[in-house]
Amino acid sequence: SLYPVLRSVTSLKMQAWEEQLQKSITIKQNLSSDIVGINLREKIYQDVEKNRLGNRVTYRELYHQVTKKRSIWPIRKLLEVHQEEVFTLIPCWMASPESASAIFPMEAHLFDLVIFDEASQCYAEYGLPASFRGKQIVVAGDSKQLPPSDLYKVRFEEKIDEQELPIALEIESLLDLAAQTLDQYQLNGHYRSKSLDLIDFSNHYFYKNTLKLLPDFDELNRKEPGIEYVKVDGTWDQNTNVVEVNKVVELIKRLSGTSKSVGVVTFNFNQQQAIQDALEKEEVVAKDLFVKNIENVQGDERDIIIFTMGYAPDASGKLAMQFGSLNMKGGENRLNVAITRAKEKIYFVTSLMPAQLQTDQTANAGPKLLKAYLQYAWNVWEGKHVYNRLASK
Secondary structure: OOOHHHHHHHOHHHHHHHHHHHHHHHHHHHHHHHHHHHHHHHHHHOOOOEOOOOOEOOOHHHHHHHHOOOOOOOHHHHHHHOHHHHHHHOOOOOOOHHHHHHHOOOOOOOEEEEEEOOHHHOEHHHHHHHHHOEEEEEEOOOOOOOOOOOOOOOOOOOOOOHHHOOHHHHOOEHHHHHHHHOOOOOOOEEOOOOOHHHOHHHHHHOOOOOOEEOOOHHHHHHOOOOEEEEEOOOOOEOOEOHHHHHHHHHHHHHHOOOOOOEEEEEOOHHHHHHHHHHHHHHOOOOOOOEEEEOOOOOOOOEEEEEEEOOOOOOOOOOOOOOOHHHHOOOHHHHHHHHOOOEEEEEEEEEOOOHHHOOOOOOOOHHHHHHHHHHHHHHHHHOOOOOOOHHHHO
């Protein structure tokens, strides 16, 4: 009686307000897109020049160059000669740092703004030429995700006494280099995971409970675990686990009849290849299906993620504590990337129980955190996990 407005929460009026708000947001988004399109078209036409015969002069030579069949100019030359016209027509470009160096002239302030995404994976020297071309730069990335990879890349390395190296040359990623001098801002809101189960582990172990979690209302009410611990009795043979491969294929078959997008994450290349071969052999498909290992899954997301851990006792029952790249320094970041790809649910297929992993003697944090995640996944599946309430405020 003191607050009559609260009565609307339990009535149909609240639902009507929510539907009206969602409809208004959709209308606003469509209008914003239309307005941007109108502004771009006006910018293209407002300075068009014509000769005394009424023929258009602006863009004429550019049009000739992009439509001719022979003696085609390289893109870099086209941009050098017709830079102003090209940027008027196409003001926003997306390219890798290497492509930016190959395509655009080495000219300072060529762009008003240069934005780097996934900068933790970009070597500093690959990003600096693109930075030079911008009046302002924004370097976005997560230091708790994958570092740059040397795979298929050639780097210039001059032999210099490490004690004489400037700090800037000791840094590998563009993200770490930018953090030395630029202002830093953390994005605290986590929007991907509908279930707290999917992000609470990373929030605690990697982000020190700084993330503001926004769970889906319906998911909370359903009270279904966001992680399903799928225990099988597989063996480790020639760097693959056939039992887990078959289980993953079975899960994908079950999900193929739904509208959910599916991703499979493996802990090594051989297991990834075995799953791809099995899916191809049985002609199994699912919506937006990918099969990747933890080395190349950063940036992806799917409704459902299926993990296959692979590691298991061999035919003689011996369990080797070998965890591939997780054993490396910084390997724990690979785990963080892998376990944060799901929007709705994770199926963790494994032949082990958490207690079977003996990681006390491992030097780096990756295997220890893998064991901690196994225990976490088991606790979530069993309904035993207790959330840190500070993390979800």
